[in-house]
Amino acid sequence: MITVALPKGSLLRDSIELLKSIGFDFSAFLDSSNRQLQILDPTGTAKALLVRAQDVPVYVQYGQAQLGIVGYDVLREKQPQVSHLLDLGFGGCRLSVAVKASSPYRRSLDLPAHGRVASKFVHCARDHFRQLDLPVEIVPLYGSVELGPITGMSEAIVDLVSTGRTLKENGLIEIEILFESTARLIAHPLSYRLASDGLDRAIAQIREAVLTPARS
Amino acid sequence: MITVALPKGSLLRDSIELLKSIGFDFSAFLDSSNRQLQILDPTGTAKALLVRAQDVPVYVQYGQAQLGIVGYDVLREKQPQVSHLLDLGFGGCRLSVAVKASSPYRRSLDLPAHGRVASKFVHCARDHFRQLDLPVEIVPLYGSVELGPITGMSEAIVDLVSTGRTLKENGLIEIEILFESTARLIAHPLSYRLASDGLDRAIAQIREAVLTPARS
Structure with missing residues (x-):
């Protein structure tokens, strides 16, 4: 069977x-x-x-x-x-880097070196920033990753985006796509x-x- | 504030x-x-x-x-x-080792060497079996850990137990308590x-x- x-x-x-x-x-x-x-x-x-x-x-x-x-x-x-x-x-959805809409960051490489990135996708996030040669600290979270930038814990997040509604509701914008899924x-x-x-x-x-x- | x-x-x-x-x-x-x-x-x-x-x-x-x-x-x-x-x-709850009620295992040390233990608490489970000097493979799961023994993927689980209802419903029994929480x-x-x-x-x-x- x-x-x-x-x-x-x-x-x-x-x-x-x-x-x-x-x-x-x-x-x-x-x-x-x-x-x-x-x-x-x-x-x-x-x-x-x-x-x-x-x-x-x-x-x-x-x-x-x-x-x-x-x-x-x-x-x-x-x-x-x-x-x-x-x-x-x-x-269909995508794994993306997102930041506060009010922040000056518009691509991954704009992020400050040694800044923080919150994510449930720790390995994917680490690989992405390693390829860019940008040292960041990945903060592993289990849920509600959007709270990272809202509380000021992280400059950015790496998270799944489908409709983009959650990002919008939380004042975040997508600045780079890691891959489509x-x-x-x-x-x-x-x-x-x-x-x-x-x-x-x-x-x-x-x-x-x-x-x-x-x-x- | x-x-x-x-x-x-x-x-x-x-x-x-x-x-x-x-x-x-x-x-x-x-x-x-x-x-x-x-x-x-x-x-x-x-x-x-x-x-x-x-x-x-x-x-x-x-x-x-x-x-x-x-x-x-x-x-x-x-x-x-x-x-x-x-x-x-x-x-109040406890982190416990549980096995199929129909299995012959009644304490952690009864488990077969190089057997498998499914858990969301990978570090706690690993420490427990290391202290017993019993080599087992920890299988990391995110949910419904009771499916491990039911499907035959693992001999045991290490999971949180409060009322014990989930274990009972799935034909499992608690055989050892790691700690109370x-x-x-x-x-x-x-x-x-x-x-x-x-x-x-x-x-x-x-x-x-x-x-x-x-x-x-």
Whole structure:
């Protein structure tokens, strides 16, 4: 049986819709009263795990799920040992540097040397400033990163931006894009190579569903 | 003006009640429609930041908040450079090792060498097994740690337990307690030493409120 790790949050609805189009129904996860973390497809041919987005690659890397759906941002930040198969096209957003609109900074290199940058994406942020040869202190946060510049703790943030509403509401502006992100299909490398449990067929079906414009 | 960093989640209500008893009203944070991350007390003498529990010590360490309320579990895991002032008594829970009830393991040392332990508390878990001289692989997760043993990814978990309901619902049992945790009052070390902004008075009032049984 194939097990798929699905991410809680913004990518869940489109992930479930995509799997439905190839015959796997995990829509029970969309029920707001759902407390189950793993469910069987009604046909009994596939299982899904509902986990935090950052945990999807963990379950896939350790082989508890042969497939997973997760944002490219998580793959860039965590660098998990998984096979990266397919861009699924949905869940578009970008990892960006943002600063107070009232600040004089309009690109990363305008930031003061030895300034502070708050981020949930510590590795991506560090790489970005290292490539620019600009020494900054990365302040790791778990949530509400926009409070960094508002409270004066940091000059900038590196955070995911989709609509830009949160930045705007907090008087921040985006000054540089590190990379664009979308949802990706990942696989356990060994399961993928062995094509066990009909994995190759499922992957081919997902590929076709994504490439067929009729879906959207 | 004093700024206090308050943790989202289970400690918030008691934290706000405690501050109210010394004259600071931040109950607007308890309004479910609240979207603000920082508010002024109606008297204009104190400010509060509403942040993730793990971020409370960050704001205090960098001096954006002079005081913070956070679980002892977070202080043990993150080891932040803050002054640890007071046990506030509420928010009791414990960091424990748990396994499948159907497994043969009844204490940490029963676990197989080179087995896997899933946890959000990577440092605490690593220290625990290092002290026992039992080599295990710690699998870092962000949420729903109970899925580790259920899916067979790990033999055990190290996680916070309060009522034990989540463990029970998932067929897991607690086999060892690493430490007990409660909410703590922390302070920015320099602000505390300088007793600036009437900080010493506020801390004395909190201490008195906590030690006076009338509060509970």
